Every structure is written in structure tokens, then in C-alpha cells.
Amino acid sequence: MSRLSFRPRPLDIHKKLPIVKSVKDFEDDDTPTSATRNSQMLRLAAAEVEPEVQPLATKKLAPEIPTPQFVVVDTYERDYSRTFFQPTSYLRARGARAEIGEFVEYDLDNEDEDWLQDYNKDKKILAPEKLESLLFKLEVLDHKARERAGVITPTLVSPIPVLLTMDAAIEALQSQSIKYGVFQAVYNYWKEKRERWQKPILRRLQPPPPVNDNNPYNVFRPREKAHRLHTRRMQRRENNVQSFEKLRQVRRNLDQAKTLLEALIKREEKKRDVLECEVSLQRIQMKYKHETELLEDITLPGFPPISSKFASSEDEFMDSDDLANSRPRARPAAVQNPPLTDSNVGMAPTASVKQEFRRRHLLHGWLHKLDPLEPVLLFTKPLVPDKLAAANIVPPSDTSTKNGASTPPYKFHGRMGRGGRIVFDRWNPLMHTPIDYSNSFYIPRKPRPSTYN
Amino acid sequence: MNKVYGQNLCYLAKLFLDHKTLYYDVDLFLFYVLCEYDDRGCHMVGYFSKEKHSEESYNLACILTLPPYQRKGYGKFLIAFSYELSKKECKVGTPERPLSGLGLLSYRGCVENVVGCVLCNSPLLCPNGNLCSCLGVVNAYTELSDMTAIKAEDILTTLQSLELIQYRKGQDVIYANPKVLDRHLKATGRGGLEVDVSKLIWTPYKEQS
Numbered sequence: 074m075s076r077l078s079f080r081p082r083p084l085d086i087h088k089k090l091p092i093v094k095s096v097k098d099f100e101d102d103d104t105p106t107s108a109t110r111n112s113q114m115l116r117l118a119a120a121e122v123e124p125e126v127q128p129l130a131t132k133k134l135a136p137e138i139p140t141p142q143f144v145v146v147d148t149y150e151r152d153y154s155r156t157f158f159q160p161t162s163y164l165r166a167r168g169a170r171a172e173i174g175e176f177v178e179y180d181l182d183n184e185d186e187d188w189l190q191d192y193n194k195d196k197k198i199l200a201p202e203k204l205e206s207l208l209f210k211l212e213v214l215d216h217k218a219r220e221r222a223g224v225i226t227p228t229l230v231s232p233i234p235v236l237l238t239m240d241a242a243i244e245a246l247q248s249q250s251i252k253y254g255v256f257q258a259v260y261n262y263w264k265e266k267r268e269r270w271q272k273p274i275l276r277r278l279q280p281p282p283p284v285n286d287n288n289p290y291n292v293f294r295p296r297e298k299a300h301r302l303h304t305r306r307m308q309r310r311e312n313n314v315q316s317f318e319k320l321r322q323v324r325r326n327l328d329q330a331k332t333l334l335e336a337l338i339k340r341e342e343k344k345r346d347v348l349e350c351e352v353s354l355q356r357i358q359m360k361y362k363h364e365t366e367l368l369e370d371i372t373l374p375g376f377p378p379i380s381s382k383f384a385s386s387e388d389e390f391m392d393s394d395d396l397a398n399s400r401p402r403a404r405p406a407a408v409q410n411p412p413l414t415d416s417n418v419g420m421a422p423t424a425s426v427k428q429e430f431r432r433r434h435l436l437h438g439w440l441h442k443l444d445p446l447e448p449v450l451l452f453t454k455p456l457v458p459d460k461l462a463a464a465n466i467v468p469p470s471d472t473s474t475k476n477g478a479s480t481p482p483y484k485f486h487g488r489m490g491r492g493g494r495i496v497f498d499r500w501n502p503l504m505h506t507p508i509d510y511s512n513s514f515y516i517p518r519k520p521r522p523s524t525y526n
Numbered sequence: 527m528n529k530v531y532g533q534n535l536c537y538l539a540k541l542f543l544d545h546k547t548l549y550y551d552v553d554l555f556l557f558y559v560l561c562e563y564d565d566r567g568c569h570m571v572g573y574f575s576k577e578k579h580s581e582e583s584y585n586l587a588c589i590l591t592l593p594p595y596q597r598k599g600y601g602k603f604l605i606a607f608s609y610e611l612s613k614k615e616c617k618v619g620t621p622e623r624p625l626s627g628l629g630l631l632s633y634r635g636c637v638e639n640v641v642g643c644v645l646c647n648s649p650l651l652c653p654n655g656n657l658c659s660c661l662g663v664v665n666a667y668t669e670l671s672d673m674t675a676i677k678a679e680d681i682l683t684t685l686q687s688l689e690l691i692q693y694r695k696g697q698d699v700i701y702a703n704p705k706v707l708d709r710h711l712k713a714t715g716r717g718g719l720e721v722d723v724s725k726l727i728w729t730p731y732k733e734q735s
Contacts, residue, residue, distance in 0.1 A: 090691070090700045141593070155565040178530075276530055281551055292548035293533060 177202075179209035179275055188262055199255055207249070207256075211237065211263050212275040214245055228283040228295070232271035235264055359450045366455040452496065454489040466495070532557055535573060539590045545626050546588055554578050555587060556731060560604060562595075571595040574604045576611070577622075578731050583677070585612045585619025589629065602718025605636045610721050612675035615730045620677040635714040637684040640674050642711045645690075645700065 146152075181189070181201055189204055215237040219225055222236060239260050246256070266274060273279050282291035461467070490496035532552035540546050555575045561568035572591035577584055586608045591600045605621075612619035621633060671678045685691050685700060688710050692701050 090698055153566040157563070157565050157567040159563055276533070289549075293536075293551040294549060296550040296554055 177206050177209045178277060179205050179212065181205050181208075184266070192258060192262075199259070203251070204259065207246070207251070207259050208263055209275065210246060210249075211242060211260065212273055212278060214242060215267075216273065216278050226280055229272060229280045229291075230283055233273060233280075235267050355450065359453060362450060362453050363455070452488060452490045456487045456489065456495060461495075529553065535559070536575075536588075539573070539588055542590055542593065543588065543626070558604070558607070560600060571598075572600045572604055574608060576608065582622075583617060583619055584622040585609065585617070585675075586621045589621075589632075599718035601632050602636050602639075603721065605632060606640075606718060606721045609640075609675045610723055610726055611728060611730075614726070614728055618671050618675050618677045620680055633680070634684055634687065636718070637676055637680055638688060638710060638714045639718075640676065641670065641681055641684060642707045642714075644670065644673060646707050 181204065185204065185208070186201070189199060189201060193199060215235055216225075218236040218241070219233075224234075224236075226233075239257070242260055243253075243256065249256075263274075281293055281295050282288070284294050284296070286294065458468075487495050487497040529552060532555065535557055536546070536548055536552060540548060554577060556578055557573055557575050559570055559573040561570050563569065570592065572589070572595060574589040575587040577587055586605070589601065589604055589608075591598075591604070608621075609619060621629065625633065670676070670681050674681070682691070690701050690706075690710075691698055
């Protein structure tokens with residue numbers, strides 16, 4: 074155990090640590106812990122080292138600590154007179170910056186002072202404050218000139234040239250009441266200094282060094298509030314004109330999308346309606362077809378059969394495209410695509426038959442809407458008993474009851490199927506009609522809930 | 527103009543803090559300048575800077591007491607002040623790393639002082655009078671840290687350096703013998719000027735949106 078206790082143990086900051094007030098709590102542990110042993114050792118070690126180090130240190134350090142020097146400023150009493158009272162309110166920062174106004178932001182540095190001293194040559198040609206003011210104004214004017222030329226850079230990437238010319242400066246600073254010669258000297262000094270520095274001499278006008286600049290002597294790089302990708306704080310969300318414009322565009326796009334989708338829905342609904350119309354139309358046609366045949370059988374027995382041998386069911390089947398194009402009721406010959414070669418021969422009689430048919434339909438009120446040129450369902454031509462009889466197809470003989478029970482006579486209501494086959498559909502016992510005769514396949518649609526406004 | 531003031535302050539501090547970097551601009555920092563005032567006006571004695579938004583919960587970036595005013599307790603005052611600001615922000619704080627040698631010493635002294643005072647009083651009575659722990663057991667991470675706004679790791683390393691963390695009966699305990707604590711407190715020297723929290727009128731910095 075003692076060996077283990079020498080090993081430094083990492084502390085768990087999440088664990089609760091009991092606080093022990095007195096040594097008595099440690100009584101059950103006779104052997105001193107590593108901590109104390111370590112500390113004892115450390116103290117011993119320190120004690121050994123110290124006497125050696127200290128005398129040397131004191132001897133060495135004493136002469137090396139520099140004592141700061143000071144200079145008494147003449148104007149101290151004037152500048153800092155004993156008239157200060159702590160204000161009860163907070164001091165606020167100065168407001169709008171005065172540019173070419175009262176406050177001069179520039180302070181002469183050593184270089185400027187030396188030059189001034191040289192220039193004045195004990196003659197007091199130019200006062201320091203005046204020089205300060207002139208240099209400040211020159212800086213500001215040059216900045217404005219560069220602004221107008223559009224060459225202001227956000228960071229310091231290349232030498233910044235002087236754009237302010239002597240003449241422009243003189244013109245702008247006419248009010249300064251300064252001799253031409255003096256001004257010329259100041260201007261030249263300033264320009265030369267700018268060319269040496271390669272950047273403005275007024276700190277406020279100096280662009281900061283770029284972020285990727287590694288020169289340790291270039292200071293105060295702009296820092297973006299970086300690596301906030303993992304946070305979703307309010308402070309990170311920008312609220313400026315750019316994002317506003319973006320959001321506006323997003324809104325426009327969404328509105329357009331909404332309009333498009335609404336139009337799409339309408340179109341699809343119309344398509345569906347058209348389809349439903351067509352379906353119900355075909356059902357009705359089928360219905361009519363059957364019923365007109367029925368009526369025809371009943372009312373006009375002497376009329377020649379419609380289904381002449383000259384025409385097959387295909388002939389009467391119109392191309393749906395023709396219907397869609399809503400051609401006027403032209404002569405069938407002009408419209409039909411004759412599938413059979415011999416149908417041309419039968420055209421004229423068919424046409425006349427059709428016309429008769431049409432006329433006949435007009436006689437029967439609700440049937441008159443039927444357009445013979447409209448498509449008829451395939452293989453729904455009713456059977457014609459006479460024709461069948463001519464082909465030796467007769468219905469089974471009416472064998473009467475052996476037992477006396479009268480069976481109902483056969484009623485056949487077949488139809489002409491594909492290839493001339495005779496087709497008998499199933500019989501609906503209740504309705505006494507073929508199954509699906511009067512029923513329609515049309516299932517009324519459930520009212521669709523509106524899913525959009 | 528404020529920016530220039532901040533930059534000049536950094537330049538001044540650089541003269542006394544060799545390890546200080548001026549790599550980034552002052553825009554992202556707040557500056558707290560401590561002054562003595564008399565009838566001639568306010569005289570700066572020290573300052574510390576603080577990030578406006580710190581990812582690593584730094585509550586202090588650079589700290590300096592001007593040489594003529596050193597050894598008066600201003601440094602520890604500024605450190606304590608920075609923790610008071612953290613308490614107002616309801617966050618724990620820690621100075622920016624890496625710490626200078628002098629910075630480490632100052633901070634350790636401060637933390638020792640604060641934690642020592644807290645542990646001296648048992649049951650643990652916080653300065654504002656709340657009872658923190660009845661059983662003499664404290665969770666350094668939440669309780670001590672919340673009380674002082676000092677990061678738990680800093681508390682624990684300080685306690686360890688004072689050898690107040692011992693291993694007994696199969697677990698780590700904080701050894702808080704009043705006499706031992708007293709001795710340590712005396713060794714750390716004066717606690718620096720005390721911060722009168724009642725005089726602190728401050729709202730945490732919020733970016734203007």
C-alpha cells in the first residue's frame with residue numbers, strides 16, 4: 074500500500090470530498106502518507122538548496138535591478154491643479170469625432186520634435202501645436218482623397234501612397250494663415266515621412282495588418298469572432314442588410330413555389346375530372362347502346378339491322394382523338410379510318426344507316442343526344458335472331474314442362490363478341506338483366522378534403 | 527478614440543509584461559482601469575483586460591499593476607474583482623493561459639485566501655449566509671466553485687499545492703484543520719484590498735444586435 078501511495082493520484086473533481094478538521098481522524102492510519110512524506114522531502118531538499126542559491130542571488134540581483142528615473146514636468150502644477158472633484162455620475166466617452174474641427178488627434182513624436190527644432194533654428198518660426206495641427210489636417214485630407222479614389226483597404230496589404238498634392242493641400246488649408254514657405258516645408262516633411270512609413274502616420278487611419286501576417290512586430294490584427302459553429306447563441310446571428318435581403322429572396326422564392334404548386338394541383342384536379350367524365354361517358358354510352366338496341370328491337374322491327382355485314386364493330390369505333398378534337402359531325406367517310414378493305418363498299422350504306430340511326434334516336438327523347446360517331450364499346454352489338462337463324466343458330470326449343478311446372482321461356486340477350494363469337498353475359502336474377510347492365514362501375518368519389526387554402 | 531486608448535494601454539502594459547502579446551486587436555476586449563483619485567484627478571494604478579466573449583470561460587486576459595503601486599494589494603484586488611464580475615455573470619472563471627510566473631503566484635495566493643476562508647467556517651457558511659453542506663462534505667466542483675466563481679480545477683490544484691488534499695480511509699479528503707489553514711493564510715500574505723460588492727454596479731457585456 075505504501076508503494077501505491079507514492080504514485081500521484083489524479084483527483085476526480087466530481088467526487089465529493091469530506092472535510093476533516095483534526096488529526097485525530099487520521100489515527101487509524103499509522104504510516105504517514107505519501108503526501109506528507111513528499112512534502113517533508115521537498116522541504117529538506119529546499120532547505121539544502123536555499124542556502125546555496127540565496128547568497129548568490131542577492132549578490133547578483135542587487136546591482137541588476139534598474140531604478141527608474143523621472144523628470145519633473147514644468148507645467149505639472151498648471152496641468153494638474155488641485156481642483157478635481159470626483160463626479161457623482163459616470164464619465165462617458167466623447168461622442169462624434171471632430172475631424173477638421175477643434176480637436177487635434179495627432180501628437181508629435183520624437184522625430185517630429187527633432188525636425189521642428191531643426192527647422193525653427195531657435196527662431197520660433199512654427200509652434201509645435203501648429204505643426205501638430207497641420208500634420209493632422211494633412212493626414213485627414215489625404216485620407217479623404219484616397220476615399221474618393223476608392224483605394225481604402227480594410228487591412229494593410231501594400232504600401233499606402235500619398236494622393237494629396239501640394240496644391241490641393243494649400244487650397245484646402247487656406248484658412249490656416251500660414252506662410253507659403255513654411256507650409257511647403259511642412260508638406261514636404263510630411264510627405265517624406267509618409268513615404269518612409271508607407272502608411273498613414275495617424276493611428277486611427279492606419280489599416281490593421283492582415284490576419285495571416287506572421288510578423289510579430291505587426292500588432293493588433295482584426296480578429297473575427299471565430300469558431301462559434303457549435304453554438305447557437307443570439308450573439309452569433311447577424312442582423313444586417315445582407316441577411317435581410319437574403320431572407321426577402323427566400324420569401325419570394327417560397328411564394329413562387331406556392332403559386333406553382335397551387336396551379337399544379339388545379340391542373341391535376343382538372344385532369345382527374347376529365348378522366349372521370351370520360352369514364353362516366355363511356356358507361357352511359359354502353360348503357361345507351363344496350364337500351365337503344367332494346368328499343369330498336371321493340372319499336373322498329375322492320376328496319377334493316379344495323380350491324381350489317383359490311384361493317385364490323387371496329388368501324389363504328391371512333392378514334393378518341395377525333396372526339397377530343399371535337400370535330401363537327403362530318404361524314405363518317407371523311408373521319409373514319411377504315412380498317413377493312415371491304416368497308417369502303419359499305420360506307421355509303423353504313424352512312425345512311427347511321428343517319429337513320431341518328432334520326433331514330435331523335436325520336437326517343439333522351440336518346441337523341443347519342444352521337445353515332447361517338448365511340449361505342451367494343452363487342453356490345455346485340456344479337457339479331459334472324460341473322461343467327463340464317464346461319465343455323467337457333468335458340469334451344471321451348472321444351473315445355475314435363476311436370477307441368479312452367480319454366481319461363483328462354484330469353485337470350487347475348488352479344489356479338491370478338492371474331493363473331495356469340496357471348497352471353499351472366500344474368501342478374503333480380504333485375505332480369507345481364508349483370509352489370511344497369512349497374513355502373515362508377516363508384517362515386519368520396520368528397521376530397523381540401524388540403525390547401 | 528476609445529480604440530486608440532485601448533491600444534495605448536496595451537502598449538504601456540507591454541512595457542512591463544514581456545510575455546504579453548499584441549497579436550489581436552482590442553475590439554474584442556474590455557478594459558478595467560483601476561485608479562486612485564485625489565484632488566488632482568484620477569491616477570491609474572493598474573488595469574486588467576477581459577474578453578467580451580470567451581470560449582474557454584476566461585474571466586481575465588492580462589493584468590498589470592504599475593510598478594510604483596505594486597505591493598499594495600491592488601493586484602489581488604483586481605483578481606478578486608474579476609471573480610466578482612464572474613459571479614455577476616453567473617459563470618465560473620479562470621485567467622487566460624498561459625499564466626506568467628508572477629501571475630501564477632498571485633492567483634494561487636488569491637485562491638488560497640478565498641478557499642481557506644471558506645473552509646475555516648464549518649458548517650460551511652457562505653458569505654451570504656446560506657448553508658452549503660451539513661455533513662462536512664463538499665463537492666469542489668459545484669459548491670466551492672459556485673460560491674467563489676473559481677474554476678474547480680483551480681481550487682483543487684491550489685488545495686493540492688497546499689497539501690490539503692490527503693488520502694485517508696480509502697478516499698481523498700480535504701484536510702481543513704483551522705490551525706493549518708491559518709498558517710497557510712498567513713503565509714500567503716495579506717488578502718489584498720477587499721472588494722465591496724455592494725458598490726459594484728455592472729451588467730455583463732452584451733453585443734448590440
